[in-house]
Amino acid sequence: PGVINFAGGLPAPELFPIDQIRECVDAVLTNSGPASLQYSLTQGILPLREYIAEHVSKKGLPVTAENITITTGSQQGLDLVGRAFLEPGDYVLTELPTYLGALQAFNFYQVIYCPVTMDDHGIRVDQAEEKIKQFKPKFIYLVPNFQNPSGITMSLERRQKVIDLAFKYHIPIVDDNPYGELRFSGKAMPSLRGIGGDAVIGLGTFSKLISPGLRVGWVVAPIACSKIIERVKQATDLHSATFPQYVIYEFLKRGYLEPHIEKIKVAYAHRLGVMESAMREYFPKNVTWPHPEGGLFLWLQLPEHVSAMKMLNESIDAGVAFVPGQPFHPDGSGANTMRLNFANATPEGIVEGIKRLSVVLKKYC
Amino acid sequence: PGVINFAGGLPAPELFPIDQIRECVDAVLTNSGPASLQYSLTQGILPLREYIAEHVSKKGLPVTAENITITTGSQQGLDLVGRAFLEPGDYVLTELPTYLGALQAFNFYQVIYCPVTMDDHGIRVDQAEEKIKQFKPKFIYLVPNFQNPSGITMSLERRQKVIDLAFKYHIPIVDDNPYGELRFSGKAMPSLRGIGGDAVIGLGTFSKLISPGLRVGWVVAPIACSKIIERVKQATDLHSATFPQYVIYEFLKRGYLEPHIEKIKVAYAHRLGVMESAMREYFPKNVTWPHPEGGLFLWLQLPEHVSAMKMLNESIDAGVAFVPGQPFHPDGSGANTMRLNFANATPEGIVEGIKRLSVVLKKYC
Structure with a gap:
């Protein structure tokens, strides 16, 4: 959808x-x-x-x-x-x-x-x-x-x-x-x-x-x-x-900030957990990432020969969007990296999105 | 006050x-x-x-x-x-x-x-x-x-x-x-x-x-x-x-803009009128200005030898603030000019402010 x-x-x-x-x-x-x-x-x-x-x-x-x-x-x-x-x-x-x-x-x-x-x-x-x-x-x-x-x-x-x-x-x-x-x-x-x-x-x-x-x-x-x-x-x-x-x-x-941060931390931590388990279940084993202790982002390392940029259109056609990692590298490296935001989608959306992405990843990795 | x-x-x-x-x-x-x-x-x-x-x-x-x-x-x-x-x-x-x-x-x-x-x-x-x-x-x-x-x-x-x-x-x-x-x-x-x-x-x-x-x-x-x-x-x-x-x-x-503009135009036109008549009544005759047909500002020309910048501190001490005109001149001219905003003060404040300014102007012009 x-x-x-x-x-x-x-x-x-x-x-x-x-x-x-x-x-x-x-x-x-x-x-x-x-x-x-x-x-x-x-x-x-x-x-x-x-x-x-x-x-x-x-x-x-x-x-x-x-x-x-x-x-x-x-x-x-x-x-x-x-x-x-x-x-x-x-x-x-x-x-x-x-x-x-x-x-x-x-x-x-x-x-x-x-x-x-x-x-x-x-x-x-x-x-x-x-x-x-x-x-x-x-x-x-x-x-x-x-x-x-x-x-x-x-x-x-x-x-x-x-x-x-x-x-x-x-x-x-x-x-x-x-x-x-x-x-x-x-x-x-x-x-x-x-x-x-x-x-x-x-x-x-x-x-x-x-x-x-x-x-x-x-x-x-x-x-x-x-x-x-x-x-x-x-x-x-x-x-x-x-x-x-x-x-x-x-x-x-009014003291609203601290309780609100606690609330979004619980939700985001849950979404991170959901995304990481789905990634462990569906992604090829040669796709790795460091486990973040907070924030919004997961950062994928694909095998060296893979270009995340080249996968983007196909991924969007498959119904999932990510950010290719190369533009985050001022030296032009990092073609085999991508960034995923785990905070913005719902837990159900996350599982479905990771499944969709895994289909594309398996073709390239 | x-x-x-x-x-x-x-x-x-x-x-x-x-x-x-x-x-x-x-x-x-x-x-x-x-x-x-x-x-x-x-x-x-x-x-x-x-x-x-x-x-x-x-x-x-x-x-x-x-x-x-x-x-x-x-x-x-x-x-x-x-x-x-x-x-x-x-x-x-x-x-x-x-x-x-x-x-x-x-x-x-x-x-x-x-x-x-x-x-x-x-x-x-x-x-x-x-x-x-x-x-x-x-x-x-x-x-x-x-x-x-x-x-x-x-x-x-x-x-x-x-x-x-x-x-x-x-x-x-x-x-x-x-x-x-x-x-x-x-x-x-x-x-x-x-x-x-x-x-x-x-x-x-x-x-x-x-x-x-x-x-x-x-x-x-x-x-x-x-x-x-x-x-x-x-x-x-x-x-x-x-x-x-x-x-x-x-x-x-919701269509609120046009009626609101009409309302502020009436108020600002009134304030402009109040300020110009007070200026005509109290200012030295060698202080002149073009009559604006709208907007927020009146622009005073003082006699050539007068520096508006030099009058500023004394004016503030007398209880009225203006903007000296020189900084509006990229060529550094305009020392004998000043800008007054007629829209921000109440009509009573305008008359009082012009009276106060006229006392300072009369010393310099």
Whole structure:
């Protein structure tokens, strides 16, 4: 029945907290109607920035609202960091693979990538150090938790070592953390910002926790850096939409976030389990993947000679969509990889989609 | 009682249609809850683009949803046009004075301006032609209706001549039209896009008509051009917030826009009248201004030796704020100009604010 969609990074819409959002919207219009519909600050509305600052401060170096910029989702955070700090010919060190949207954002600024491979514990720090010595990158871009696309989480030891590198070579880290709160198993890990303080620019978002359509994300950065981000943001859109910022703040103030995260974690963990067992049951044995401890994505390694891109049309004809992995590789490698989103389809849809995909995989692998 | 604010471009918050927006929000959450909170298309939600396309088509060359990109306010439209088409060293032809936010957006792309003076009928086309021959600008940026900051409206004859120039020299026009619907007197004029069709990229917004805090604007452009704008927008923020787009569409669908525009036009026309009579009564006679037929702004010419910038702190101490005019001049001229927003303060506040400003003006003029 239609194409089952494992592509894209969409959260499950049937889990959106619509009734709570309705309550919040009503309260905002009643209590802050004119202000919520008026122009506001480029940095974002103060109470929301204060709330995020308090949340960030609990996990590491204390910050204030002045360290926070509200963005139109994390994607705008990536673009603003690029806009503020990148110049043509600059090097950016990334994981290999890395988040496609970050590459799209940074590409505009005509940078050159230094991709560094990962193992089960995250980026290979020894290789990263070699690249740093050789290329002096402008910053290191990392997705340490349930990485998009690989699902890999950086170990504590590796986090410490990456921060050591940042200090040793005076190279800031951009810590992109959209899924950090969506951990289903394993031990919670301090954020890079939590360990590295002002050596780290952190990107966060409510897209995966509440709603992506409200487009409320944030950047936490040293104040001098926040001022630059504010200046470049002002020229791009004056500020992100005011009304969604008020709605998100109301949602947080009412204590709705934690219980809602618990609810979606249970659902997503279940979907991950369903997808992995279906994969174990139906997929060819030469298709492998690292087990993610959270997030939204499963990352498949196909045999070396197989091109996921070439399978895409046939898969869609068979009624299942995925994202080929090659575009996540700034060096053009990774033809034999693909990304599956386990969070967006229902458990029944997941089993059916994996069955459909397995038929195509068996022809190629 | 506090500082009366004639600075900024804020519409009157007490006129926001809060009850109607509440109705629309309820309907959106009831009928399109999950979709309104989910990721959506980079170009914007289809029904809203269709509505805008129909509206635009009534006034000139027919367009479809494919010609429309929804933006985070008109400011993002300016940035995206710059991002899509400007390269370092490009020339951009503008009116003198011109909208400060456009300069801020285009400055990032390291352009050089060709400012062309205006008379009561708009930009001086003879001078514009000279600049075009000399500098081959990438595009011509114009605010033809109730210009920000000058309040001047381009005559029909001048519009035709500007379009002739665009065709003769194959230079596109960027038609920034945030206030066009807010005409209080005089005769409605066809838009530049209406006359020039695909020679013109049009920017529109609901910020001054419904609410700036929802941040819903649009770009109308030839389809090939829309595709480029879509691509560059995707890298900056994926898409503008979904939920406000649904709310605006619901507002339009229910027929709330036209009556609301009528309501704010009456209020703003009254405020303009109040401000102009207070100015005639209290200001020194060597302070002059063109009478605007709509929009939000009055533009003061002070005697040549006077610097508005130097008056600003003293004015704020006296309890009234304005925007000095110099930053609206890409050539650094205009020290003896200032912009007043007549729409944001109440009629009583306007009279009091003009009285306060007149005290300061009399010391300098």
